[in-house]
Amino acid sequence: MRVLLTGAAGFIGSQIADLLVDEGHDLVALDALLPQAHGGELPEWSRRHDPVVGDVRDARLLDRLLGGVDAVCHQAAMVGHGLDPSDAPDYVSHNDYATVVLLAAMHRVGVSRLVLASSMxxxxxxxxxxxxxxxxxxxxxxxxxxxxxxxxxxxxxxxxxxxxxxxxxxxxxxxxxxxx
Ligand SMILES: NC(=O)c1ccc[n+]([C@@H]2O[C@H](COP(=O)([O-])OP(=O)(O)OC[C@H]3O[C@@H](n4cnc5c(N)ncnc54)[C@H](O)[C@@H]3O)[C@@H](O)[C@H]2O)c1
Ligand SMILES: [Zn+2]
Structure with missing residues (x-):
């Protein structure tokens, strides 16, 4: 199966990337390498899976990456509780808006299988x-x-x-x- 994995450089996404590759799937890895998550350092795993460095909010990029994809595993998000309300727009943009850009792109391209991470x-x-x-x-x-x-x-x-x-x-x- 060809799988688009968003947030592929993250804590959870990097484990999923390893599993997908180990099980013989065709991985399309996407991650914006947010400085909040990575502190400017390219994580070690990225050198193994060679991710596309880009943003889920980029609809044109998604159209390109979704070609031939069977399923999407959406792990990209801005996590943690933030410092104060001033970072609310970033949470909404990376978590809510990015997800609807992804859903719209999946609809355009005709991909209907989605795994979406939530949180307790x-x-x-x-x-x-x-x-x-x-x-x-x-x-x-x-x-x-x-x-x-x-x-x-x-x-x-x-x-x-x-x-x-x-x-x-x-x-x-x-x-x-x-x-x-
Ligand atoms: N870690 C946990 O314990 C936990 C618990 C419950 C739920 N979750 C959920 O699992 C998912 C993954 O969490 P995580 O712990 O791996 O977080 P993480 O911060 O380690 O990874 C998220 C990744 O998404 C990337 N990203 C963020 N916005 C992006 C965008 N717009 N475009 C492309 N990439 C973007 C970041 O660069 C980062 O690599 C999230 O939805 C989170 O809410 C995590
Ligand atoms: Zn009562």
Missing amino acids: VVYGEGRYDCATHGTVRPAVRSVADLAAGRYEPTCPDCAGTLASALVSEDALLEPRSTYA
Whole structure:
């Protein structure tokens, strides 16, 4: 299978690149080598896979790279929680806008198979159950609770104790940062 791998120089993408090549797939590796992720150093693996250095937001580049591709594995993103709201435009541009440029290019070229990386941060606090109210979005911690060293979130409906539970893929979405 011919696979376009975005974010191929990243922490996760570089592992996927190795696996794809080891399993005999035809790899098209793309990465913008963001300075936030790489500090100017070309990662060691890049010399093994010879990636195209370019940006997912570049529709013309995508049209060229998608020729003959069977599937896309989209791992390019700006990760971490950022310093302050001033970097929100970069998060939205690299994560949301780049993804829709990619989806539009896949549609143009007729590629329909996509693996898209998400993150557990979309679930916010995770899953919490109240004995009375079932699965709830935990209330924001009060300053008084934090000052008293009470860090466990409480039920937004009855302020009662919550039990944490395993997070499944259909857990409530509760993004709490620009990245999330
Ligand atoms: N590392 C984790 O623990 C973790 C956990 C949950 C989810 N994820 C998700 O997995 C994906 C990969 O994360 P990672 O940890 O490998 O991050 P990373 O920063 O190591 O790699 C991301 C790569 O994408 C590249 N990139 C960013 N914007 C680009 C653009 N516009 N065009 C081309 N390349 C671009 C960067 O240069 C970088 O090499 C992300 O979607 C992230 O949200 C990672
Ligand atoms: Zn309750």
